[in-house]
Every structure is written in C-alpha cells, then in structure tokens.
Amino acid sequence: MHDFLYxxxxxxxxxxxxxxLAVRFGTPLHIYSYNTLTNHFIKLxxxxxxxxPLICYSVKANSNLSILKALVEKGAGLDIVSGGELxxxxxxxxxxxxxxxxxxxxxxxxxxxxxxKGILFFNVESLPxxxxxxxxxxxxxxxTRVAIRINPDVEAKxxxxxxxxxxxxxxxxxxxxAYKILLLRDEFKNVSICGLHIHIxxxxxxxxxxxxxxxxxSAFIKKLESKGIKLEYLNIGGGLGxxxxxETPQTAQVYADEITPLLKDTGLKIIMEPxxxxxxNAGILVTKVLYIKHTPKKKFIIVDGGMNDLIRxxxxxxxxxxxxxxxxxxKSEKADxxxxxxxxxxxxxxxxxxxxxxxxxxxxxxxxxxxGFSMSSNYNSRxxxxxxxxSKNKVRVIRKRETYADLIRNESNG
Ligand code: LLP
Numbered sequence: 162m163h164d165f166l167y168x169x170x171x172x173x174x175x176x177x178x179x180x181x182l183a184v185r186f187g188t189p190l191h192i193y194s195y196n197t198l199t200n201h202f203i204k205l206x207x208x209x210x211x212x213x214p215l216i217c218y219s220v221k222a223n224s225n226l227s228i229l230k231a232l233v234e235k236g237a238g239l240d241i242v243s244g245g246e247l248x249x250x251x252x253x254x255x256x257x258x259x260x261x262x263x264x265x266x267x268x269x270x271x272x273x274x275x276x277x278k279g280i281l282f283f284n285v286e287s288l289p290x291x292x293x294x295x296x297x298x299x300x301x302x303x304x305t306r307v308a309i310r311i312n313p314d315v316e317a318k319x320x321x322x323x324x325x326x327x328x329x330x331x332x333x334x335x336x337x338x339a340y341k342i343l344l345l346r347d348e349f350k351n352v353s354i355c356g357l358h359i360h361i362x363x364x365x366x367x368x369x370x371x372x373x374x375x376x377x378x379s380a381f382i383k384k385l386e387s388k389g390i391k392l393e394y395l396n397i398g399g400g401l402g403x404x405x406x407x408e409t410p411q412t413a414q415v416y417a418d419e420i421t422p423l424l425k426d427t428g429l430k431i432i433m434e435p436x437x438x439x440x441x442n443a444g445i446l447v448t449k450v451l452y453i454k455h456t457p458k459k460k461f462i463i464v465d466g467g468m469n470d471l472i473r474x475x476x477x478x479x480x481x482x483x484x485x486x487x488x489x490x491x492k493s494e495k496a497d498x499x500x501x502x503x504x505x506x507x508x509x510x511x512x513x514x515x516x517x518x519x520x521x522x523x524x525x526x527x528x529x530x531x532x533g534f535s536m537s538s539n540y541n542s543r544x545x546x547x548x549x550x551x552s553k554n555k556v557r558v559i560r561k562r563e564t565y566a567d568l569i570r571n572e573s574n575g
C-alpha cells in the first residue's frame with residue numbers, strides 16, 4: 162500500500178531511514194516516496210485497462226513540479242483549476258492535449274491562456290462561464306472544447322466541506338439546465354460541447370455514490386443521443402478515498418469492477434481525475450518534538466509542524482496517524498499533538514494515544530501527501546517546509562525550505 166515501513170524498529174521511506182532524512186534536511190519536512198506515488202497511478206491504470214481511460218492527476222492534491230513530472234512521465238494527464246496550475250502543468254511537461262480545466266470561477270485571462278495553449282477541454286460549471294469561453298475563443302479566432310459539469314445531486318457520504326455533487330453545492334449544472342444548454346449548443350459558435358463531467362466529492366470510501374452518479378449521467382447521455390446530440394468524453398472526476406485510520410475504502414480494482422460496465426455502456430472515452438488516491442499515502446510530514454507540556458487537564462506534545470504545514474486536522478477534524486520514528490515498546494499516553502501557531506485550532510491530533518516521546522524526538526504524520534503541502538501557508542510568518550522525494554536509496558530536495566527573505570520578497574518597506 163505504501164513504502165513507509167518499519168525495518169528493525171526504525172521507520173523507513175523505501176530504503177532510507179526517516180530519522181536520517183529529518184536530521185539531514187531539518188523539520189518540519191515533507192517526505193514523498195516515488196515508488197508509492199507511481200505505483201498508485203499504475204494500479205489505477207491497470208484496474209481500468211479494459212477501457213483505457215485518460216487519468217488526469219488532480220494537481221491541487223499536490224502540485225510540486227517533481228510530483229507532476231513523475232506522473233506525466235508515466236503517461237498521466239493533469240486536472241487543473243487555475244492559471245497557476247496550468248503554468249505548473251506546462252512546466253512539468255504535460256502535453257496540453259492531456260489537460261482538463263475545472264473551477265467555478267475561471268477568469269478571462271485564465272480562459273484565454275488555456276485556449277491559446279490548446280488544452281483538451283474546459284469543464285464548464287455555469288451558463289455565464291460558457292458564454293464567456295465562447296466570447297474569448299471568438300476573440301482569439303479559435304474553436305475550443307468544453308465538457309458540461311453535471312451536478313447529479315447525489316450524496317457522497319463524506320465530510321460536508323468536501324462534498325460537491327449535491328444540488329445545494331456551488332459546483333456543476335443540474336440536469337434540466339444542462340439539457341437546455343445542450344439544445345442551444347449551436348448558439349455557441351466558438352465552443353464545441355464534447356463531453357460531460359461529474360465530480361461528486363472527495364475521500365469517498367464506497368462505490369455506491371459513484372455508481373449512482375454514473376447511472377444518472379448515463380441515462381442523460383442516452384436521452385441526448387435520442388435527440389441526436391453525440392458526445393465524445395465522459396469525465397468521472399476524482400474522489401477515491403484512502404486509508405487514514407480504520408477506513409476500508411474500495412480498492413481500485415473493486416471500484417473498476419463496479420463501474421467499468423456502466424462506463425463501457427456509454428460508448429464514450431473516459432477521463433478520471435484522482436488526486437488523493439495517487440499522492441495521499443505517498444507522503445508524510447516529519448516534525449520534531451519541542452516540548453512536553455502538562456497542564457492540570459491535559460498532556461500536550463508541542464511540535465515544530467503546525468496547521469500552516471498541514472491544515473486538514475484543523476479544517477476538517479481529519480485524522481492522520483502519528484508514528485514515532487523508532488517503534489517503541491514503551492507505554493503510550495493520551496496527548497494532544499499541537500503546533501507552535503497561536504490558535505487553539507492548531508493541532509495535528511487530539512486526545513491521541515501516542516508512545517511516550519521526549520523533547521528532540523521526531524514524529525511522522527502519515528498520509529499527508531495529498532492536500533498537505535498544497536494547502537500550506539506562511540501563517541504566523543512561518544517558513545514553508547522543505548519537500549524531499551525518495552526513490553530506493555536516493556533522496557532529492559524537490560522544494561527548498563523557505564527563507565526569511567522569501568517571506569518578504571513581494572512586500573514593500575515604505
Ligand atoms: N476533480 C475535481 C473537479 C475536484 O474538485 C477534485 C478535488 C478532484 C478532482 C480530486 O479529488 P480527489 O481524488 O483528490 O478526492 N482539501 C480537501 C479535499 C478537497 C478536494 C477538492 N476537489 C481535503 O484535504 O480533504
């Protein structure tokens with residue numbers, strides 16, 4: 162499942178001891194395993210080999226250029242949501258024809274650049290956006306392609322902040338309105354509507370919501386065909402859940418077995434946009450214990466990594482396993498693992514049973530590869546952590562730790 166394992170009671174990333182990496186590169190430190198990263202991509206591709214989809218890795222999960230490049234080299238396309246992500250995608254060497262672009266708020270400048278680069282298509286989230294893309298394409302003298310993002314109104318059974326396919330969410334277009342737009346398609350002279358897109362949420366651990374959404378959209382495709390509207394692509398989004406704690410998410414194979422027949426039946430070329438499934442368990446955050454603090458009510462393990470490095474616990478109450486770098490047989494105790502930031506929400510774990518650690522020890526916060534560094538910030542003027550990638554017995558810095566000069570680079574002192 163991943164390459165962060167204990168050998169002789171020491172935590173390793175592939176063939177390298179995590180403790181050595183922490184000492185060499187300092188903490189907080191994001192460590193990624195190349196093998197885990199690429200294996201997850203390959204596993205998904207294998208599971209779906211019967212339909213050979215274009216797997217567009219979702220850049221927002223972890224947008225480091227080296228991560229993107231590793232996946233692009235294996236044949237991945239990329240799913241982007243901003244001009245910045247387009248810039249990264251191109252820099253990482255992704256062919257424009259393998260880039261799909263979602264987001265409810267694409268700006269004119271972003272749309273124009275994406276059209277000029279010749280991306281595969283936009284996932285369009287509203288009628289005004291479609292009009293805007295058509296107008297900009299006309300100005301540029303191009304015909305560009307779009308998929309309509311459908312809001313299928315299904316319950317993804319995940320955290321309410323990361324569910325996107327309910328009709329009360331800001332994403333996508335309801336089926337009735339999408340139908341009306343498709344009937345008007347000839348009005349958009351510089352846009353070719355070539356597909357449909359769905360993405361119902363993230364960290365979805367059962368296949369049922371995916372099946373429900375695909376069934377709805379398949380029936381819609383049939384209805385369109387009966388009206389002579391032919392499409393080429395179905396983009397089924399991302400959302401596959403992973404193991405953080407005791408979840409038992411569907412495997413790639415089970416997911417594929419459940420939905421492949423439905424997808425085949427559409428006759429369309431399939432695109433998918435997984436983020437977390439590919440990179441989530443390929444990364445850990447290593448942090449150093451600064452102080453152990455006992456209060457009348459609690460024990461706090463104060464570490465040098467905070468909510469600015471990994472915001473998921475603070476934002477979603479997300480669970481990340483926390484391991485000591487040396488497997489310890491000493492007793493464990495309940496504690497809150499907290500960062501140095503001036504907010505009570507700055508925690509990595511609450512009331513967690515953790516092996517007794519002392520100042521100077523390191524902890525590994527597991528499964529932080531997705532939405533870890535990519536959601537990090539400089540809050541409290543903290544420097545963003547370094548990122549390193551391990552492959553077998555080699556390690557490479559893929560993002561330098563920031564410096565104080567980086568902090569004020571764009572500020573004026575006047
Ligand atoms: N496609 C679209 C249109 C998306 O909005 C997303 C994620 C994905 C694909 C990739 O989803 P994934 O396969 O990674 O589940 N920050 C949250 C997750 C937000 C997901 C946003 N959209 C977290 O840390 O849990």
